[in-house]
Structure formats: structure tokens, C-alpha cells
Amino acid sequence: MxxxxxxxxxxxxxxxxxxxxxxxxxxxxxxxxxxxxxxxxxxxxxxxxxxxxxxxxDARGLLGALATRAYRQLCDRLESLELAGLDARGRVTRIAAEYVAFAGENRALFDLMWRMTQFDFTAPELAEQKHRALRALDRSLRGEDAEPAASDTDPALLPSYAVWSLVHGYTTLALEGAIDSSNPDPLNSDLLPAMLALLDVSGPPRTSLP
Amino acid sequence: MxxxxxxxxxxxxxxxxxxxxxxxxxxxxxxxxxxxxxxxxxxxxxxxxxxxxxxxxDARGLLGALATRAYRQLCDRLESLELAGLDARGRVTRIAAEYVAFAGENRALFDLMWRMTQFDFTAPELAEQKHRALRALDRSLRGEDAEPAASDTDPALLPSYAVWSLVHGYTTLALEGAIDSSNPDPLNSDLLPAMLALLDVSGPPRTSLP
DNA sequence: CCCCTCATCTTGACAGTGAGCAGATGATTC
DNA sequence: GAATCATCTGCTCACTGTCAAGATGAGGGG
Known part of the structure; x- marks a missing residue:
């Protein structure tokens, strides 16, 4: 013993x-x-x-549990952001910075998170956390009091999808050295806010023009 | 010899x-x-x-050669697009569709391409092909006759960076099942054009006029 | 002609990995 | 106390990437 x-x-x-x-x-x-x-x-x-x-x-189970925990940590950080007093654009910039910061502080973990299907890992909780990330992002974008999206295909989610895609794409490209490679710390560059400024985050085409 | x-x-x-x-x-x-x-x-x-x-x-050398060839194929496809008669938005939509199509037809290859730093693979030709992809995208966006960007940090490249980030982010997220997961073929959805429509691709901050 | 050189490919090892199976070990419960 | 059961160990197997040393054969002088 x-x-x-x-x-x-x-x-x-x-x-x-x-x-x-x-x-x-x-x-x-x-x-x-x-x-x-x-x-x-x-x-x-x-x-x-x-x-x-x-x-x-097995090994995939271990990595899957790790990825699930990582998703939860990311969502926690996104949900606990202090966004009071910021307009839509300010909120988007803030949440994008947090997303990128998480990726930079946990590079291997961030890599793993988007590689789970490759490992044939499909846990329901993982999909749930992905939805949670989108919801956190959407709530931050449209404000706490806006009514949440009815479904994943609600057109009101379009700006959130666009923000997520742009931020996620920039993050992965920068980590891979495809963008802003001359910058020693591309994740902290001001390129991302400038790109987000090109995006119309005002809302969906709900019978009124932008 | x-x-x-x-x-x-x-x-x-x-x-x-x-x-x-x-x-x-x-x-x-x-x-x-x-x-x-x-x-x-x-x-x-x-x-x-x-x-x-x-x-x-070694194995990394083999995968690196494969990834380099894949980059060249992607660039070839982007460069050989027929874009005559399309406005900026039409060109962006067309090139985004081609990018996504390549990813869908070569999923494993597309995965590999953005994982080379993880394999400690840094060939000069690989970086060169990444630049070529950006240049192809930028040329398609601003038109054949627009003068090319002076450097990688030329602010005129900002819209191209934004388009690339958004398209790349959507592609990876969709392939991972994080976006539009209810759609059996998310790469062919009309979500991407709708998101691109939210992006201002007109040009850089108009401090200088053409 | 022979022989030499050299790039190419094979053989045979080694350490390391994930996975499965039989059994020890110890905590919990009856 | 004894039985049960989750937990953990040791062993084996097939497989991987890498390496060192030896075969194989083409091309080129002498």
C-alpha cells in the first residue's frame, strides 16, 4: 500500500x-x-x-473532455464581460478582443477545440457549448434586453454569425502566420478592430433599411 | 545531379x-x-x-510538400476565376464561393494547410503561396486595373483581409459543425453571401481619393 | 570492356504510441 | 468479517516514425 x-x-x-x-x-x-x-x-x-x-x-475521450472544458472556459469569459455603457460596435470590439485573447493564451487548447470532428468526437455537451458561445456572442452584440433568437436559423443571428466568422477567421489565420505575419504579436494588432469597423452590425433586414 | x-x-x-x-x-x-x-x-x-x-x-516533409501543392492549386483556382463584368460585391461573392468549394472538395487537404506551423513546417515557398493567395484575393476584389498594394501593411488591403478572415472563418466553423449545423451542406448555404453583404468592401478610409 | 561512383531503395532494428485483457488492490456495503 | 465493485496495474499486440547499414542498378570514365 x-x-x-x-x-x-x-x-x-x-x-x-x-x-x-x-x-x-x-x-x-x-x-x-x-x-x-x-x-x-x-x-x-x-x-x-x-x-x-x-x-x-480512450485518447479521444480525454481530448474531448479537455476540449469541452475549454469551451466552457471560453464561454464563461465571454459571458462575464462587462459591456455596460458600450454601443453595439464597442461591445463587438470588446468581445472580439476577449476571443482573441483566449486563443493567444491557450493556443494548443484553441487548436484542439476546432479539431474535434477530426478526432471523430461528437459529444452532445460539446455541441451545446458551441451553441452557448454563439448565444453569448449574440447577446453581447444585440444587448442584454434584446429578445434572443428563436432558432439557429433566425435571420436576426446573421450579424453575430458574421462577427464570429470574421473574428475566428482572423484568429486562426494570424496564428498560422498567414495574416499580419510581420507583426510579432498579430493577435494584439489593431487590424481586427479596423476590419470589424467594415462590418454592419446594426441588425438584420427587418423591414427597415440599415 | x-x-x-x-x-x-x-x-x-x-x-x-x-x-x-x-x-x-x-x-x-x-x-x-x-x-x-x-x-x-x-x-x-x-x-x-x-x-x-x-x-x-521525414513525415513533416511529406505533408509539407502536400500542403505546398495544395496552396498552389487553391491559388491557381482563385487566379483563374472569370470575373469580367462583375462589380466589387459580385467578385467577392464569386471568389468566396470558390474558396469554400475548394475547402469542401479537399477537406483533409484544407485542414492540413492551416496546420503546418503545428508540424513545425516553415518552408519559404509555403509563406510565398500564402501571400499569393492574399494577392489573388485582393486583385479580384479591387479589380485587375487597380494598383497592387505596396506592402502587406498597406491599409488598402484592409477589405481583402476582412473578406479573407470572414470567408475562412465561416469555412472552418461550418466544417467543424459550429455554424449552420442543421444544414446538411453548410458550405453551399446562402449564409455566406448574406454575411458578405454586411461587409463594406468599397475601399480603405478615404483619406486619399482615387 | 571493367570498375567505380552515386543516388536510390530495402532490410532490420529501436523507442514510442493507443488499445485490449487478466488480475491485484482497496473502498464500500451487507 | 465477507462479498461486491470501481479503480488501477502489468502485460501483450499491432502500429507508427526514424535511423543505420547494406543491396541494387544506372551512368560515366579508365
Whole structure:
């Protein structure tokens, strides 16, 4: 009975699930998505190579749980933004900056988030978090008091889709060095606000012109 | 040393380099980036596992060559578009459709293209092709006769950056199922033209007039 | 002609990975 | 106490990328 530090954590070997998630995040950050190894994540918490199986099934399960947690963190940040006193354009700029900041602070995680279908990972909670991200963005754009969209195909969502697409596209292109590559920190450039200024975020064509 | 290739298949085992590229493309398309295997690509052309080493160095070299070829194909398609008689908005819509079509027809390849930094692959030709894509897009947007941008930071490029970001962002988000997921073929939806209609593509801040 | 050189390709290893299976281990409950 | 059950270990297997050393064959002087 190897009684390692029994501090607080009840060890059978503790709450392995959380420990493995943290360890996996470190490995992912260090090695990137391509260099990630489930064995190494297990090794770092001092546990056998097949310990993760009971908690996550397989490697995709682990990465999926990690991505789901990342989505939740991103949504939390977007939802907790302080936007009072800002007009629509100011809100959009603010939320775009937060989106880009998250991507910059969690590059490997951000990479992983948009690669889950490639890993054949389709958890309902993941799709739910994606919807949550859109809703958070839409609520910030149209204001707290605006009535939420009826469905995902509500034309009122169009500006939010456009903002998301533009911000997400710029983020991935900049991280890949395709845009603003001369800038040492393209994620902090003023290119994004300038691009957003070209976008009409006033609202959908609801029987009145822009 | 003779860079002169012989006609057709020169035997030792033919022109392996091209054959391996084709084979790798098939494997990539079938298994995706995550499931790609260099050994399998070699196996399919009936050659040993370490045959690719002489031509590509390692697996990243093979994928890099594949990505470079893909960039060139995309640029070729964008540059050969017939845009005569279209106004700026029509040209943008047309080029966006072509961009999305390429992504839909070559999903695994398109995935790979924006993942090369992750594989530590930095070939000068790859960066050059990215610039070429931007220039093709910009030329299509502002017309053949407009004077090209002086540098990558020329403010006149702003609309092109915005269009690229929006189109690229929508493409990746749609492929990932984050946008328009109820649509069975989100890449052919009319969402993208509607979003582009929200974008002001008229030109840079009019501090100077044409 | 022979022989030499050199690019190309094969063989055979090595370390590392994800996955599956039989069993130890220990907490919980009866 | 004993039985149950989730949890974790050790082992095996097939597979991967990479490397070093050896075959193979084409082309070019002597």
C-alpha cells in the first residue's frame, strides 16, 4: 500500500480524473496537438499507462473532455464581460478582443477545440457549448434586453454569425502566420478592430433599411 | 545531379516522389490528418517504409510538400476565376464561393494547410503561396486595373483581409459543425453571401481619393 | 570492356504510441 | 468479517516514425 502523500486528496489514487485533465493540459500545451501523448499525461501524475481508460475510454475521450472544458472556459469569459455603457460596435470590439485573447493564451487548447470532428468526437455537451458561445456572442452584440433568437436559423443571428466568422477567421489565420505575419504579436494588432469597423452590425433586414 | 527527369517512368522504381505525393493524398483523404501514416502511403505504391526518407526527409516533409501543392492549386483556382463584368460585391461573392468549394472538395487537404506551423513546417515557398493567395484575393476584389498594394501593411488591403478572415472563418466553423449545423451542406448555404453583404468592401478610409 | 561512383531503395532494428485483457488492490456495503 | 465493485496495474499486440547499414542498378570514365 504505497501511501504517498495522503494530503486531503483521498487516494485510491486521488480523484484521478481531474488530475489527468490537468496533466493532459500541460502535455498538450508543451507538445501541441500533434505531439500529445496519453501515456505521458498518465506518467506525469505517476499512474499507469492504462489508468485513463476507466475515466475517459480512450485518447479521444480525454481530448474531448479537455476540449469541452475549454469551451466552457471560453464561454464563461465571454459571458462575464462587462459591456455596460458600450454601443453595439464597442461591445463587438470588446468581445472580439476577449476571443482573441483566449486563443493567444491557450493556443494548443484553441487548436484542439476546432479539431474535434477530426478526432471523430461528437459529444452532445460539446455541441451545446458551441451553441452557448454563439448565444453569448449574440447577446453581447444585440444587448442584454434584446429578445434572443428563436432558432439557429433566425435571420436576426446573421450579424453575430458574421462577427464570429470574421473574428475566428482572423484568429486562426494570424496564428498560422498567414495574416499580419510581420507583426510579432498579430493577435494584439489593431487590424481586427479596423476590419470589424467594415462590418454592419446594426441588425438584420427587418423591414427597415440599415 | 541531373535535374532532368526522364520520360515517363524512369526505373529504379519510377519517379517515386510524385507517386508518393499522390499516394499520400489518398491516405490523407481517407484517414484524415490525425490518421495519416507515412508507412501506409509508401505501402500503397509498393515501396519500402523508409523509401520516402530520401525524397522528403521525414513525415513533416511529406505533408509539407502536400500542403505546398495544395496552396498552389487553391491559388491557381482563385487566379483563374472569370470575373469580367462583375462589380466589387459580385467578385467577392464569386471568389468566396470558390474558396469554400475548394475547402469542401479537399477537406483533409484544407485542414492540413492551416496546420503546418503545428508540424513545425516553415518552408519559404509555403509563406510565398500564402501571400499569393492574399494577392489573388485582393486583385479580384479591387479589380485587375487597380494598383497592387505596396506592402502587406498597406491599409488598402484592409477589405481583402476582412473578406479573407470572414470567408475562412465561416469555412472552418461550418466544417467543424459550429455554424449552420442543421444544414446538411453548410458550405453551399446562402449564409455566406448574406454575411458578405454586411461587409463594406468599397475601399480603405478615404483619406486619399482615387 | 571493367570498375567505380552515386543516388536510390530495402532490410532490420529501436523507442514510442493507443488499445485490449487478466488480475491485484482497496473502498464500500451487507 | 465477507462479498461486491470501481479503480488501477502489468502485460501483450499491432502500429507508427526514424535511423543505420547494406543491396541494387544506372551512368560515366579508365
Amino acid at each position: 504505497g501511501k504517498e502523500p495522503l494530503t486531503g486528496d483521498q487516494y485510491h489514487h486521488g480523484n484521478l480524473r481531474a488530475a489527468l485533465l490537468d496533466s493532459a493540459l500541460v502535455v498538450l500545451t508543451e507538445k501541441g496537438v500533434a505531439g500529445f501523448s496519453m501515456r505521458e499525461a498518465a506518467r506525469r501524475v505517476g499512474v499507469s499507462q492504462s489508468a485513463p481508460k476507466h475515466h475517459f475510454g | 541531373g535535374k532532368e527527369p526522364l520520360t515517363g517512368d524512369q526505373y529504379h522504381h519510377g519517379n517515386l516522389r510524385a507517386a508518393l505525393l499522390d499516394s499520400a493524398l489518398v491516405v490523407l483523404t481517407e484517414k484524415g490528418v490525425a490518421g495519416f501514416s507515412m508507412r501506409e502511403a509508401a505501402r500503397r505504391v509498393g515501396v519500402s517504409q523508409s523509401a520516402p526518407k530520401h525524397h522528403f526527409g
